[in-house]
Amino acid sequence: MADRYSLVLKGGRILDPRNGLDFVGDVGIFQGKIVEVGRNLDTSHALDAVDLSGKWVLPGVIDPHVHVSSWIGDYPGLRMMASEGVITALDMAGPPESVFANVKDHGSGMHIACLDAFTLGDKQKESLTHGEIEKRIAIAMEKGAIGVKILGGHYPLSPEATARIIREARKQGAYVAFHAGTTRKGSNLEGMQEAIQLSDGNPFHLAHINSYCRGYVKDPLLETFEALQLLKDAPHVWSESYVNVFNGTSGKCVQGMIQSHVTRTCCRVGGYAEDENGLGQAIREGFAFVTVLKGGINTLITGEEGYRYWRERGTDVTLSFPVNLLPVQIHLASAKDSEGAFIVDAFSTDGGGIPRNTMVRHALDLVRLGVLTPLEMARKLSTRTAEMLGLKSKGTLSAGFDADITVVDPQAGKASLGIACGRIIMVEGRVVGRGGTLITTEKGVSKVKEWGLPYQVMDPAEALPRKALSRKREP
Ligand SMILES: [Zn+2]
Known part of the structure; x- marks a missing residue:
């Protein structure tokens, strides 16, 4: 008889927020997909089986904010993330050709999507025309990026140009992420407020909320509560925050x-x-x-x-720099709205090549401290993140979905096994995966094919908007 499963994960605590599942059982995998989740799966026709008693089985962890290009972070990040249990990640700056080259030559078996940063010469900053913005976004998509990143906090553009990019990205069906800050406001709470105003109801991903709560405008905890209120009032904004004292920036002078x-x-x-x-x-x-x-x-x-x-x-x-305060990290990680939804959607690291890939470890710490339940942790590490990025085949342990799985050891407080589309890529911190899968859109397929790596196609328009909401009409 043919193998029914290529791999069975036996006896772990299954945590699947999407289906509200929390029980000790098995996961059966075949041809890169989850085919069955239940108790006592028959392993007599399984190619391989792993005993996971005492371990927790989560939908593959997704990091929505990393850096693995030669420009920021670079190729070591691919192994650094995989060793911590991350299965899928979004590079937040590109350039795409560098990210894809790194996956090809130094990949750890992960799934990688990429944004292309809007970097500009000084002269263009104020005078960026609509036509230039249109073209830049179209080129980014053709190169295989799923969208663009505005690096305002580091390299500010005018408020007008920033607003135009967000609007145009939506028009072109591109994902758009924004590190708040313009030539008018800094990378702080005021910049965050301005970012939401500039978006004018157009969906976007507001990067690392913790960065706007460092006490630059007022007391850091007051800033945190205000930031949470801003997000509650702006349901078109997706967001993440990272749980690490260190930020990441450039030393260039x-x-x-x-x-x-x-x-x-x-x-x-x-x-x-x-x-x-x-x-x-x-x-x-x-x-x-x-x-x-x-x-x-x-x-x-x-x-x-x-x-x-x-x-x-x-x-x-x-x-x-050590600028992220622990109380701020914990509030942003755990705050919920009146309907019980997390106000900051996902955990992130802003890591990859920047050494702070501590998302899984610190999420487990928060469970240990009673700040999050195990299911809530899985939601913020994977399920909600998949929704945020529009990754429709990920974020759950349901049959028919990608067999992306992160196994964590709650005793050791870290990830112990990483599986990407049914392939084991990490065992006890040791990365055994190679290459990787590139995530792109229809517009990027022909370029991405040239890398000779497996790829998946997503549609950023399916990620956004976040909730049904009454939006102001476009001018
Ligand atoms: Zn970043």
Whole structure:
């Protein structure tokens, strides 16, 4: 008799928020799909079976905010994420050709989608025409990105150009994510407020809410409550927050000037001058951390060693500052609206190549602390994230869906097994997956095919809008 299952996961605690399932049972997998979930599946015709007693079985973890391009994060991120139990991730800056090349040459077997950042020369920032925006978005989609990212907080555009990009992205069926901030408002609570206004009811993904609650405008907890209220009043906005003390930004300086506005703010709040000298001092004195590749993974170093590396690289390195406060992280992770829905939709890391892929570990910590139930944790790590990104075949352990599964060890407090479309890609932190699957849209298929990797097609228009809502008519 032919094999009924290629793999059976036996005796784990099954957590499937979409179906409200929480019981000890088995998952049967065949040809990359889940074919059965139940008690005591017959394994006599299974090619392989794994005993998962004491473990928790979740729909494959999805990280909606990572960096794995040569520009930010780079290829080590692909293994760093997989080793922590992430199965699917969205690169938040691109460029797509670099992300896809990294998946091909250094992939860890994960599913990767990508946005293309709106980076511009100084002259274009104020005068970006509608035609230019139209063209930029169309090109990003043709290259295989599922949409675009506005890096306002780091490299601000005018409010008008920003609003135009969000509107045009929706028109073209492109996913659009925004790190709040324009030439008028910074990467803070005011920037967040402005971002929602500029969206004018058009759905978009507001990146890392924790970044706007660092105490730059008022007390960090007051900012957190206001940020949550802003999101409650804006049901067209999808959002994520990360659970880690470190942010991620750029150390690049040109003619003594720090390029990223986020880096400038971090220097200021640390009591350092907002220029190259001040930043150098912040690194030497242990306030700023430099991302350095060591033994195949990126790590954070500071002090003289970090300073030397920053100098050797001509300042163009990724930096992290310890600016995310724990109480803020916990509130954003757990706050719900009156209907019991999470106000911030998903967990993220803003990690990948930036070393803070702690989403699964810290989600388990929050369960241990009683902040989240195990099912709620699974919702924020996968189910809600799949809805947010419009990944219709993911986010649940239902029959017929992709066999994307993350197994966690609640005792050890971390992921212990990663499965992507039925293939084991990680065992006890060791990455065994190779290559990967590229996620793109219809518009990107012909370009993505050239990479010779498996691919999946999604439609960002199905992800957005978030809820049925009365929206203002477009002018
Ligand atoms: Zn980011």
